[in-house]
Amino acid sequence: MTSATNHRLAMQELRAQEKAARKAERERQKRVARDEAAERRRAARSGFANVANPRRSTLMTVLCSIFAIYCLFPFVYLLINATKSQADFTGTFGLWFGGEFNLWDNIVTVFTYQDGIFGRWFLNTILYVVVGAGGATLLAIMGGYALAKFRFPGRKAVFAVIIGSISVPGTALAVPQFLLFAQLGLTNTPWSMIIPSLISPFGLYLMWIFSEQAVPTELLEAARVDGASSWSVLRNVRLPMIRSSVTICLFLAIVRSFMVFEVNMTLTDGGPFNTTEMIAFRIYNTAFVSLKFGNAQAQAVVLFVIVALISVCQAYFTSKREVQM
Structure with a gap:
């Protein structure tokens, strides 16, 4: 008799607990529904959309x-x-086509002008893009790593200089650069194109921020305890962790090198013997010195296609690398 009573009481208690649990779950679902409704109302008032409340502004x-x-x-x-x-x-009106469609003729003229000198301009551009963008990215990686992970006197002053240099437009530095390179005897030489392209304040700042946030200091210390040198830590530990930011920095440096103009105009003027004349500077000369506007537009189309192909390749390889990781 006592055993049956205890069993009955246990079953009643179990059912009461299940009933309380179901009630608590219903209350939780009601609270979630109220919170979601409040979030949708808040999003509707603020004009922003979310997954639960797709809304166009x-x-x-x-x-x-x-x-x-x-x-x-x-x-x-x-x-x-x-x-x-x-x-x-x-x-004719600038925003509509002319009487004849001469795009192909203009492009052919671009590649046949002066026995194909456009190829020389293109090779000059590629050379300075590879040397300048590659060197700027490498220096930004090493400088950003040092500024992020090493403590030394004047670190904050370096940060202020970097931020200030980002704010200064390149055209404002044209005259000081010319005077400096003239004193050094480097004007009208390839070095006057290469040296300025190696300086990338924004790339250095980007590498600094990524190294500070994405690379744990404890991991670097563990690598040093295992006997890794600073170069090994940089190459085998840090670079794999900031690979995406390196790609971004390299891409920005490449685009900046393709678009360089004021340095080419003030420091070399394309000399000596067209060895430093780049496509952007040649487009300007074709349009505003030779007054061949159609040919200049065709050169700009070719440059646009080149930069667009580089952008597509960069996006493809970046997405492919992220999928592999």
Whole structure:
């Protein structure tokens, strides 16, 4: 009798616990539903969308459309005017095609002008891109690592100088650079193109931030305890952890090297004997010195295609590497 009573009481207690658990679960689900509804209302009021509340903002759509048109307008103008002859360029509306479609003729002229001297300009550009962008990225990696992981006097002053140099436009440094290189006797030489391209304040700042955040100091200390040298730590520990940021830094340096103009104009003017004349500077001379606007537009199209291919390759290899990791 006592055993049956105890069994009955245990079953009642178990059912009561199950009932309380179901009630608690229902209350939890109600709280979650209320929180989600409150979040949707808050998102609706603030104008932002989330996964649970897909919502379009008309104002943001209009602003983004205006910004996209602003960014795409130069490319549309470039492509349209690259199809024109010299007469059509000066005699027709700039945002529409001329009487003849001369894009192919302009591109052929680009590669056949002066027995194919465009190839020389292209090789000059590639040479300075490889040396300048590669050297700037390497120096940024080593400098960012040192600034992030080593403590030394004047570290904050170096940080202030880097931030300040990022804020100064390149054109403001054209005259001081010319005077400095003139004193050193380096104007009109390849070195006056290479040395400025090795300096990348933004790349150094980028590597500094990534090294500070993405590379644990404890991991570096463990590698040193195991007997690794500073170079081994940099190559085998740090670089694999900041590979994506290195790719970004290299890509930005490559694009900056392709677009270099003021250094080419002020320090070398393309000399000696066209050994430092790059595509961007040649486009300017073709358009505003020789007044061959159609040919200059075609050169710009070729440069745009080259940079676009580099961008696509960079995006492809970066995404492929992230999938492998």
